[in-house]
Amino acid sequence: MTTDVPGRTVRGGDGAGGQIRARRPHGPMRRSEARAGLLLISPTLIIVLVVVVVPILWTVLLAFQRVRLLNLRSANIFDPLTLDNIRTVLESDDFVPSLMTTLAYSVFGTGLAIVIGLVAALALRGAFRGRTFVRAAMLLPYVAPVVAVTFVWRTMLNPQFGVANELGVNVFGWDAPIAFLSERSAEVSILGLDVGVPVALMTVIAFEAWRSFPFAFLFLTARLQAAPATLEEAARVDGATPTQRFRYIVLPQLMPTIAVLAVLRFIWTFNSFDDIYLLTGGGAGTEVISVRVFNFLTARGDIGLASAQALVLAVILAVVVGLYLRRFARREEVAG
Amino acid sequence: MSDVASPPTRADATARAVYGARPRRPYSRDTVETRLFRVLRWVVIAALLLVTLFPFYYMVLLSVRSLDELLRDPGALLVSPGEWDLSTYSEVLRPASDGGQGFLRFMANSAMVALGTVFLTLLIALPGAYAVSRLRFFGHRQISGLFLAVYLFPSILLAVPLFVFFSRVGLRGELVGLLLVYVSQIVAVAIYMLRNYFDTIPVSLEEAAAIDGCSRLGVMWRISLPLAMPAIMANALFVFMIAWNEFLFALLFLVEDRESWTVSLGLSQLSGSIEVPTTVLMAGSVIITLPIIIVFLATERLLVGGLTAGAEKG
Known part of the structure; x- marks a missing residue:
């Protein structure tokens, strides 16, 4: 499709010079516009095709083949197919x-991030001196290099010399330092009941919320x-209290944005690898699927198994997101 | 709405009947809530500032303390300037052959990859974004959807075949391979951001130039590009930040050769070993975070506008 475009478009470019946007539906101008458009977009299409689409298709193939890092040289795409990896x-x-x-990591990480983001957006809504600075500060966790911030968190939470445990033991009177990132579960008594709390998992969820709430x-x-002030003004005149104005005026306007955020953040958190790999390395009950893929690939050198695991991850994600979107779309229909 | 509003209204029913629509009692729900939120708002702002900024403060703090002091008094949150120990910075920057950690080298690698990614991405995305915004061609509506799909795909899914492919063609361990991967990952977002900006430039300006005899390329070069400069700058810095921060592909492709590590990879590899003191690595963290914060603060307004351009419509 793309290979024959350049030659043709040189002709088209000469002839079309005068017209940026053809108003007529057909004709030579329109055709030359189409050629120029394809020519300009073709570098993007080529690189996305070669470095994204083809590799994705290749993963699907690899998932059904017996390929290991050691026999990579002799492996080729026509190797026999097998279901062993998936099994x-x-x-x-x-x-x-x-x-x-x-799932727990993505659901709670996404939920917390959106709630904190909402609280922050509401708190910084009214103007005050220094708001620009506060807003910029709110965005820092999101833009800072993930390796640097995970390192700082690991140091802060370190049981030997981390500031969190130092404060906890000396100020809040904890019995012993907590190994936030390496303790799978701890017994905490709430109202006389001993409840097992997944410490490391909660810590990485907290980190995820901290990093993505911006x-x-x-x-x-x-x-x-973009929300019109007149609506809230009218509600205030009618005697609606701040919580009522939020619940019935502001929140409904934000709902579509929150829904989009929920989908985007869920997808990204579900796929995320860096944060957990850097914080815990996948230990202490925090081994998410993407970390497993990485371990299959590097530690075991089993390419087929890693591909199969990645494929399973993508399929599960597609199903979950598909279900959510269907439900959401239906609710929209009812509302409309 | 009526069910939530009812408890206070019932209590105020008589007051209302006498004094009109708004109750003026000192402790109505409205006044209580208004006062509560006025206070709560500042509590929330203070808490948020503390939570977002403290880790960065802690990073700088630890980078100027010596390891002995840190171990002796881990809770100290203030260090007077007289006690600052800046030797950590020179140690982290010195090359490994000179007893340091070689961060200067990592920074050069990262800068090379990031700048290369910026240049290549813009080279590819600018014509693409222009085409999607201005020209009607087969599939120009579908293309944005396709790119969005690419953006949402798990990068770990790409990691396996790219790892295999680059191993076989011998590009693994080369910065060029990494560059290609970054460009392919970012180009979709770049086109999305740039297209939004192109859409805001009036077509009439371009038409005027075309009538004056400018060719299509001439129009792009002389009219559209200069007008889109703010968006292009913001985009360039956005791409730079992503490429500078990236970790997974750097880890997969470059881990074997220390000479070609990027800053992210360098910091993560060194922080896994026990020999390098935490304070020295904190200095490294400060060094790799600083360029990002500078870039971010310089362009915050541009970036925020570009990223959320589509958000108002929900």
Whole structure:
């Protein structure tokens, strides 16, 4: 499709010079416009095709082949197909716990990030001196290099010399330092009941919320700025209290943005690898699926297994997001 | 709405009947809430500032303390300027052969990859964004959707085949391979951001130039590009930040050769070993975070506008 475009477009470019946007539906101007458009977009299409689309298709193929890092040289794309990799992935004892961890991490990470982002957007809604500075500060966790911030968090939470445990033991009177990132679960007594709390998982969820709430904050702030003040003014005149104005005037206007944020953040958190790999390395009950893919690939050198696991991840994600979108779309229909 | 509003209204029913629509009692729900939120708002702002800024403060703080002091008094949150120990910075920057950690080298690598990514991405995305915004061609509506799909795909799914492919063609361990991957990942977002900006430039300006005898390329070069400069700058800095921060592909492709590590990879690899003191690595963290914060503060307004351009419509 793209290879024959350049030659043709040189002709088209000469002839079309005068017209930027043809108003007529057909004719030579329109055709030359189409050629120029394809020519200009073709570098993008080529690189996306070669470095994104083809590799994705290749993953699907690799997932059904027996390929290891050691026999990579002799492997080729016509190797016999097998279901072994998929079976190994699905029957593995760690698969279901890992999937649950991934789901918990994505759902709570997304939810917390959106709630904090919403609170921040509302708190910074009214103007005050220094608001620009506060807004910029809110965005720092999101833009800073993930390696640097995970390192700082790891140091802060370090049981030996981290500031969190130092404060906890000396100021809040904890019995002993907490190994936030390496303790799988701790017994905490709430109202006399001993409850097992997944410490490391909660810590990485907190980190995820800290790091990604600025994204929600940014979009909700933009949406809030577009909300007309007259509606709230009218509600205030009618005697609606601040919470009522939020519940019945502001929140309904924000709902579409929140829904989009929920989908985007869920997808990104579900796929995210960096944060957990850098914080815990996938230990202490935080092994999400993307970390498993990485371990299959590098530690075990099993390319087929890694591909199969990545494919399973993508399929589960597609199903979850598809279900959510269908439900959401239906609710919209009812509302409309 | 009526069910939530009812408790206070019932209580105020008589007051209303006498004094009109708005109750003026000192402790109505409205006054209580208004006062509560006026206070709560500042509490929330203070808490948010503390939570977002403290880790960065802690990073700088630890980078100027010596390891012995840190171990002796881990809770100290203030260090007077007289006690600053800046030797950590020179140690982290010195090359490994000179007893340091070689961050200067990592920074050069990262800068090369990031600048290369910026240049290539713009080279590819600018014509693409212009075409999507201005020209009607087969599939120009579908293309944005396709790119969005690409953007949402798990990067770990790409990691396996790219790892295999680059291993076989011998590009693994080369910065060029990394560059290609970054460009392919970012180009979709870049086109999205740039297209939004092109859409805001009036077509009439371009038409005027065309009538004066400018060719299509001439129009792009002389009219559209200069007008889109703010968006192009913002985009360039956005791409720079992504490429500078990226970790997964750097880890997969470059981990074997220390000479070609990027800053992210360097910091993560060194922080896994026990030999390098935490304070020295904190200095490294400050050094790799600083360029990003400078770039971000310089362009915050542009970036925020570009990123959220589509958000108002929900």
